[in-house]
Amino acid sequence: MARVAREMVEKAGIDVDQLVELLVKNAAAELTTYYYYTILRCNLIGLEGEGIKEIAETARIEDRNHFEALVPRIYELGGKLPDDMKAFHDVSACPPARLPKDPTDTLAMLKVLVEAERCAVRGYTYICNLTAGKDHRTYDLSQAILNEEIEHESWFSEFLGEGPSGHFMRRGETSPFVSKFLK
Amino acid sequence: MKEFTEEELAQYNGKNGNPVYVVYKGKVYDLSASFLWKDGTHQVLHRAGVDLTEALEQAPHGGDVLEKFPVVGVLHGVGMSDIPSKP
Numbered sequence: 001m002a003r004v005a006r007e008m009v010e011k012a013g014i015d016v017d018q019l020v021e022l023l024v025k026n027a028a029a030e031l032t033t034y035y036y037y038t039i040l041r042c043n044l045i046g047l048e049g050e051g052i053k054e055i056a057e058t059a060r061i062e063d064r065n066h067f068e069a070l071v072p073r074i075y076e077l078g079g080k081l082p083d084d085m086k087a088f089h090d091v092s093a094c095p096p097a098r099l100p101k102d103p104t105d106t107l108a109m110l111k112v113l114v115e116a117e118r119c120a121v122r123g124y125t126y127i128c129n130l131t132a133g134k135d136h137r138t139y140d141l142s143q144a145i146l147n148e149e150i151e152h153e154s155w156f157s158e159f160l161g162e163g164p165s166g167h168f169m170r171r172g173e174t175s176p177f178v179s180k181f182l183k
Numbered sequence: 184m185k186e187f188t189e190e191e192l193a194q195y196n197g198k199n200g201n202p203v204y205v206v207y208k209g210k211v212y213d214l215s216a217s218f219l220w221k222d223g224t225h226q227v228l229h230r231a232g233v234d235l236t237e238a239l240e241q242a243p244h245g246g247d248v249l250e251k252f253p254v255v256g257v258l259h260g261v262g263m264s265d266i267p268s269k270p
Contacts, residue, residue, distance in 0.1 A: 022227045093226065095218035119219075125243035126226055 001078040012134035020079030025093035030067035036097035048106040059152040066145045069181040094119035117153035144177040185256035196232035197223020206234040209261035212252045
């Protein structure tokens with residue numbers, strides 16, 4: 001634990017135990033999404049599916065990066081991950097991004113993907129609002145993750161016909177915003 | 184439609200197997216089926232069994248997220264004309 005770092009956050013008026021619980025729930029959401037996206041990606045096949053596979057893969061890898069970036073902050077603040085993997089899955093801040101009943105239904109898969117990203121966007125917006133001006137490090141981290149989640153949402157929503165995302169796919173490197181927390 | 188007092192509503196807090204009810208703009212919603220309201224808690228800070236109208240104004244989502252959940256009543260003291268047809 002980073003004792004003084006925790007004290008600073010407490011002194012700023014944040015209930016650190018609640019914040020840690022929130023971070024653990026979001027870390028669970030990231031790792032479980034990484035798992036469920038693995039299954040979705042494997043099933044994104046055929047003429048429709050192949051076009052989405054690449055962005056699903058990028059989102060999957062970046063969600064794992066988000067998990068990796070969140071974990072140190074949880075421990076810095078005196079928290080820890082649950083010992084039991086199943087318990088960790090069940091406290092997730094977002095519902096499981098399960099494969100639709102018909103795994104050939106690409107539209108249904110896209111809806112699962114976009115809903116998962118929207119849940120994440122809401123979750124990190126919430127943490128940013130909670131920590132703004134009070135816990136600079138958690139804010140910085142959450143904002144970096146939020147930037148990537150918003151891009152994921154826009155990539156998938158573009159395929160749903162909700163309008164252009166306005167930007168390009170990644171070129172090589174993943175996690176342009178979060179990578180500074182992984183070095 | 185059933186009318187809930189604040190005391191009655193407080194029992195539906197999602198604890199010990201109780202249903203998860205929350206109030207938004209006078210309507211009582213049953214969120215028991217929501218993954219995001221397990222054990223009557225949402226995003227760590229919000230509890231079931233209370234009026235969340237004010238809290239929802241600050242939330243990173245609108246009241247439309249409640250549309251897919253059943254309305255099981257209204258909060259006592261809120262006139263029907265005050266309740267919007269949509270969340």
